Amino acid sequence: MRKLAAVFLALYATIAFAVLEVTILKQDENAFPIVISPFSVKGDARQGEAIAHIMRDNFNRSGEFNASSAEHIINSEIDFEKWQAKKIEAIVIGKLEQVSKKIFNVEIELIDTYTRKTLYAKKFAVHNSGIRRITHYLSDQIYFALLGEKGSFDTRLAYVTVTNKGDGKREYRLEISDSDAQNPQTIFRAASPILSPAWSPDQNKIAYVSFKNGRSEVFIQHPFMRRKTQKLPYFNGIASAPAWHPSGESIIMTLSKDGNKDIYSYHLKDEKLTRLTKDVGIDTEASYSPDGERIAFTSNRSGQVQVYIKHLKTNTIKRATFEGSYNAKAVFSPDGKSLALVHRVDRDYRIALLDIATKDLIVITDNKLDESPFFSPNGSMIIFATNKSDMGVLSVVSILGHQTFELASKAGEVREPNWSHYSK
Amino acid sequence: MLKITSLITATVLLSSCSTVVEELYQKVAPKPSVVNTEESIVAADTSSFESQEYGGNYTVKNSAIHAATSELKSTGVSFVLYFSYDGSEINEAATKQIILHANFMRDNPSLNLRLEGHADERGTREYNLALGENRALAVKEVLGLYDLSSRVEVISFGEEMPIVQTHDESAWEKNRRVEFIYQ
Secondary structure, eight states, rough: OOOHHHHHHHHHHHHHHHEEEEEEEOOOOSEEEEEEEOEESSOOHHHHHHHHHHHHHHHHHSEEEEEEOOOOOOOOSOOOHHHHHHHHHHEEEEEEEEOOOOOOOEEEEEEEEETTEEEEEEEEEGGGGGHHHHHHHHHHHHHHHHSSSOOSSSSSEEEEEEEETTTEEEEEEEEEEETTTOOOOEEEESSSSEEEEEOOTTSSSSEEEEESSSSOEEEETTTSSOOOOEEEESSOOOOOEEOOTTTSEEEEEEEEEEEBEEEEEETTTTTTTOOOOOOOSBBBEEEOTSSSSEEEEEEESSSSSSEEETTTTTTTEOOOOOOBBBBEEEEEEEETEEEEEEEEEETTEEEEEETTTOEEEOOOOOOSBOOEEEEOTSSSEEEEEEEETTEEEEEEEETSSSSEEEOOSSSEEHHHHOOOOOOO | HHHHHHHHHHHHHHHHHHHHHHHHHSSSSOOOOOOOTSOOOOOOOOOHHHHHHHHTTTOHHHHHHHHHHHHHHHHOOOOOEEETTTOOOOOOHHHHHHHHHHHHHHHHHOOOOOEEEOOOOSSSSHHHHHHHHHHHHHHHHHHTTTGGGEEEEEEEEETSSSOOOSSSSSHHHHHHHHEEEOO
C-alpha cells in the first residue's frame, strides 16, 4: 500500500512540476482574425470547450492568427454581416456528441465569412484519450485550409529543465511535451548536465548528450517504448552535438578521439563511423540539410567562430557566414534554403536567419544571450533559449521576427529546445 | 599557404615554450613528498562535478591525496588556471604553475591528475564544450613535456558548471578555467 502511495506521489510530482507556463505574446496587428466558436455539446460538456480552447491557443501561438471566441455557440445559421462588420474573416464551428462512455463524434466546419463557403469540414469518431491529439490534427488542417501551408501543431517539443536542489546540487530533466507544452513527460533525469536533445525523423527516438558517466556521451532513448536507452560506443574524449540524418539511419556528432574536435557520422545499424571533417580547429554543432546532401557546422578554422557548409557528394567545404565575428549552431530550415544560427552583435548573442544563396543575414531577436535555435517543422517559427529576469526560458519567434510565445518553468530554467517532425 | 605559415608559427611557439619550460624546471627544486595516511578523512577540496555527485567514498588513498595536495596548495600553487575569451593559450605565468604541478606529480607517482576544462556562458553550449576541452588539452600538452601524459585525464564541462552564476565579465573571467583535480 505504501509502495502504491509512493508511486502515486512520484507520478503526481512529475505532473505538478513539469508543465511549462505558456505565455502567448501580443499578436501582430496584421494577424488573420478568426473566431473559433465554443462547440455545441451532447454529453460531457467539458470536452467541447476543451477542443475550442486548445484550438484557439494553437492559432494564437502561431503568430499568424488572432483567434477569439464567440459569446454564444455559433450554429450553422451564421450571421455573416455581423462577423464581416467585426472584420472576422473565418469562423470555425463544431459539434461534439458523446456516443458511449469514452467515444465521441466530432464534427467541425471552417467557413469563410466573406464568400460564405465551407473551406474545410470533417466528421469522425474519437476516443476520449485522443481528443487533444485530434484537436492538434484538426488545427493543422484548418491552418492549411486558410494559409495553404502546413501548421506545426500535431508535433512535439523536447527540452531540458534545470532546478536547484540546494547545496549547489541541481537536477536536470530531459522532457518531452506536445507542441503546446501540454502532456509533459520526464524521460530522463540526472544530477549532471543534459545537452542537445534531438528528435529522430520518425519521432520515436531522442538522441542527447549526458554527463551521467562523468563525461559527455551520446545516448539514444525510445520515449514511447519499453526499450533500454542505447549508449553509443565509447570514443575517447568528447562525444556530443548529435543530429539525425533525414533517413534516421545515422547520426552525426562531434568526437575528439584524436584530440581534434571533428564531425563524424555514425551508422546505427552497421555501427560504422565515418569522419566528415578534419581540421586542427574546433568543428562541432553539425546539422543535416533536409535532403541529407549537406551539413552545416560551426568551426573556428579561420581563427573566428563561423558556420561552414559541406556538400557531402562533392566533398567541398564552403564558409557560409561572413557577417560578424561569431556565428554558430546553425540549423537548416525545412526548405533547405536558409539557416537559423547564433550571431554575435557587439557583446550580445542573438538569433539570425541566413539566406544561404544570397548570404543575407537578418537578426531576428534582440536579447543578450540567445542560443539553440530550432525551426518548427513547417518552417514558420523558430524556438530558442534565452534569459528572462536571469532565468532560462524558451521563446518562439516567427521567421519575420515577431515574438509569438514563451515557455517558462516555475521550478527553474528551461533550455535546449528541439521541435519534432510531424506525427505519424 | 596560410595554413603552412600558421603551422610553422605554432611549431616555433611550441619549441620556444618548451625551452622556457625546461629552464623553469631546472630552477624549481623538487619537494619531498609528504604523505600522511593517518590524517583524518576529509572531503576532497574540489569543485569537480564528479566529486559532488559521487562524493563520500573516501579511502586511505583519498586522504593521502588530500594531504599531499593540501601541502602543495599551502605553497601557493594555483589549482585553477584562467583563460581569455575564446582562448586556450597558456601564458608564461600559467606555464610556471603547470611546472609546479609537474614537479608534484613526479614526486607523487601514485597520483593521477584530472584536468577539467570550462568555458563562460557566452556563445553556444556545444562550442563551449569543445573549447573547454581545448583548454584542458593545452595544459596537458605542457605536462606532456615531462612525460606525464599517461597520468593525465582530460574532461570538459563546457559552460555547464560555472563557478560564478551572474552574467557579467567578472563572472565570465572566473568561469573560463581549467581545474586540477588529483585522484
